[in-house]
Amino acid sequence: MNFTFRRKRISGILAIVPANERTFIEEMKNFNFPESRSLKLKEVMGYDKHRVVEPGVCVSDLAVFGLEHLFKQGLLRPDEIDALILITQSPDYFMPPTSNVIQGRLNLKQDMLCLCINQGCAGFLIGLIQAFSLLEQESIRKVVVVNADVLSRKTSSKDRNSYPLIGDGASITVVESDPEDSVIHANLKMDGTRNDALIIPAGGFRLPSGPETAVLEDVGDNNLRAKDHLRMDGTAVFNFVQTEVPPLIESLLTFAGVSINAVDYFLCHQANRFMLQKLADKLKVPHAKMPSNIVEHFGNSSGATIPITIAFNLSTQLKNHDFQVCLSGYGVGLTWASMLMRLGRLTFCELVDYP
Amino acid sequence: MKSVAEILKEIRPEFDFTTSEDFITDGMLDSYDMVMLVATLDKTYGISIGGVEIVPENFMNLKAIETLLGKYGVRP
Numbered sequence: 001m002n003f004t005f006r007r008k009r010i011s012g013i014l015a016i017v018p019a020n021e022r023t024f025i026e027e028m029k030n031f032n033f034p035e036s037r038s039l040k041l042k043e044v045m046g047y048d049k050h051r052v053v054e055p056g057v058c059v060s061d062l063a064v065f066g067l068e069h070l071f072k073q074g075l076l077r078p079d080e081i082d083a084l085i086l087i088t089q090s091p092d093y094f095m096p097p098t099s100n101v102i103q104g105r106l107n108l109k110q111d112m113l114c115l116c117i118n119q120g121c122a123g124f125l126i127g128l129i130q131a132f133s134l135l136e137q138e139s140i141r142k143v144v145v146v147n148a149d150v151l152s153r154k155t156s157s158k159d160r161n162s163y164p165l166i167g168d169g170a171s172i173t174v175v176e177s178d179p180e181d182s183v184i185h186a187n188l189k190m191d192g193t194r195n196d197a198l199i200i201p202a203g204g205f206r207l208p209s210g211p212e213t214a215v216l217e218d219v220g221d222n223n224l225r226a227k228d229h230l231r232m233d234g235t236a237v238f239n240f241v242q243t244e245v246p247p248l249i250e251s252l253l254t255f256a257g258v259s260i261n262a263v264d265y266f267l268c269h270q271a272n273r274f275m276l277q278k279l280a281d282k283l284k285v286p287h288a289k290m291p292s293n294i295v296e297h298f299g300n301s302s303g304a305t306i307p308i309t310i311a312f313n314l315s316t317q318l319k320n321h322d323f324q325v326c327l328s329g330y331g332v333g334l335t336w337a338s339m340l341m342r343l344g345r346l347t348f349c350e351l352v353d354y355p
Numbered sequence: 356m357k358s359v360a361e362i363l364k365e366i367r368p369e370f371d372f373t374t375s376e377d378f379i380t381d382g383m384l385d386s387y388d389m390v391m392l393v394a395t396l397d398k399t400y401g402i403s404i405g406g407v408e409i410v411p412e413n414f415m416n417l418k419a420i421e422t423l424l425g426k427y428g429v430r431p
Contacts, residue, residue: 040366041387044394161387221385235386235411242406274390278406 002255003186005132009178010341012075012348013318015311016066016148016170017051017298019353024048024164031160032222038160046273046292047164050299052152057354058092059148060101062170065354067106067144075348076174078106082140083113085130087123087303089200089332090150091116102146113140120198121269121331122188123147123303124171125339128327129186131175145173147303151230154200158216158224162232165272167299170354171307174347185256187248188337197236198332202227237331241275244336246282249328252338260285263340264323265314269330270294270305303329310343311351318349359420359431362395372417379411389414396420402427 024047028038041047053062063086070076086099093101099114113134119126124147131143148170155166202213213227225231245268253260266289268276276292291313294305301308306327310318317323322344330336363372363384370383378384384392392414393404404427413423424431 037366037387037391040391044391221387238386239407239410242409274394275406278403278409281403282406 001188003129003188005184005186007178007180007182008132008135008184009176009182010128010173010343010346011176012070012174012346013307013310013350014066014070014172014348015304015308015351016062016172016354017301017308017351018053018057018062018168019051019355020054021049021051024050027157027164030157030163032158032224033160044274045165046296048296050164050167050295051169052166052299053150053168057150057168059086059088059090059150059170060092060098060105062148062150062168062354063102063146063172064105066146066170066172066352067102069352070172070348073348076144078108080142081108081112081144083115083131083134083143084108084146085115085117085127085143086146086148087117087119087127088148089118089120089302090154099146119332119335120149120302121271121305122329122333122335122337124173124306125186125188125327125329125337126335127303128173128175128339129188129337132184135175135177141176143175145175147171147173147307149302149304151302154203154228154230156216156223156225156229159219159229160223161221161234162230165295165300166230167295167301169298169301169304169308171304171311173307182342184339184341185252186337186339187252187255188335189244189248191334194236194240194334197233197240197334198231200228200230237271238275240334241271241330241336242278242282245279245328245330245338248336249283249326249338252326252340256340258324258340262324263326264289265325266290266328267306267309267325268328270300270309271331272300302331308351311349315349315351318344318346320345356431357399359396359417359424362392362399366391366395376416379415384414396424400424400427400429400431402429
């Protein structure tokens with residue numbers, strides 16, 4: 001499915017990561033796995049450090065912290081926010097919507113739209129597509145897109161397949177109309193038949209959490225996990241990304257009439273370094289054009305990894321210049337999406353620690 | 356230059372890879388071992404094995420791995 005948006009732009013990006021940093025070396029002892037093999041894995045996958053929230057910290061805490069930071073710095077006014085879109089898979093509650101919780105905690109105006117979207121690694125693009133669509137309304141002039149997840153709280157620390165790469169984090173992206181005649185192209189695909197490739201089996205209404213869903217089970221490769229925990233079929237997800245994402249990006253570039261060499265940066269969801277380097281090789285894109293350093297510094301925080309990639313790698317350049325960028329997110333659902341835009345001359349582009 | 360068997364031995368020294376016809380079923384290679392193997396093969400032979408090729412069938416025994424390398428012009 002293709003999308004075209006005219007006269008829309010990202011005007012600011014703030015990334016928020018927990019100050020609490022853990023290292024793979026410290027955590028290796030939790031895995032029932034020889035140290036020498038863990039060290040090899042660290043090198044190839046880019047496992048090093050990751051940021052995880054302290055117990056009890058929720059998505060709304062990260063979002064409120066970030067928005068208050070912008071208000072205090074004079075980079076955004078509360079009354080400017082006409083819509084707040086939260087994309088998360090780890091809401092504070094099943095009900096009410098966490099977007100409303102954020103609105104309430106910040107005492108934002110009532111004359112606004114709060115919306116929650118249950119999406120993951122493609123969630124930054126899904127949120128942007130929604131925000132650009134809302135900006136067609138005269139009553140909506142500024143949309144705040146919040147991507148936030150605290151999935152470390154739902155990941156087994158004894159699961160070497162998931163825990164070392166998981167990170168918590170959030171981003172706040174301000175989206176508004178562009179006075180210039182800009183065009184943004186996007187495309188996306190979804191395949192719900194593969195919905196169990198990334199899943200938390202228990203805790204919803206299908207399988208409510210209870211004592212039996214909290215029991216750690218040996219799930220192979222010496223990994224221990226409960227049904228309450230995130231389960232990732234790493235091989236299936238890896239093959240999904242390598243098979244589906246390159247043709248999606250190529251199709252987007254054809255749709256937009258832009259050559260691959262004209263793209264300055266490919267800013268992709270940060271699953272792990274190995275996956276991204278294979279993606280770059282498949283697209284014949286230099287590795288320097290596709291940053292892959294987020295898992296090693298912060299971990300994979302789902303939909304927030306693209307804005308974190310931008311804030312961590314390009315914050316200085318994006319304040320005064322703009323670039324042709326191709327964004328791409330892929331994961332839970334399964335969902336895969338890409339977007340081509342000019343990104344730059346941002347009012348703010350910053351990464352801050354929480355708290 | 357190292358042979359494929361030598362590279363495998365470095366990744367999983369406890370196994371003899373010359374005697375198995377199915378490394379995956381015999382529990383000698385898991386998905387992360389495959390990732391480590393691909394990274395090592397890429398570096399050793401100066402290639403980049405395509406992501407879509409990283410499936411168990413291509414790594415189930417020495418012959419399968421050598422066939423895969425052959426696609427990249429490598430005759431180990």
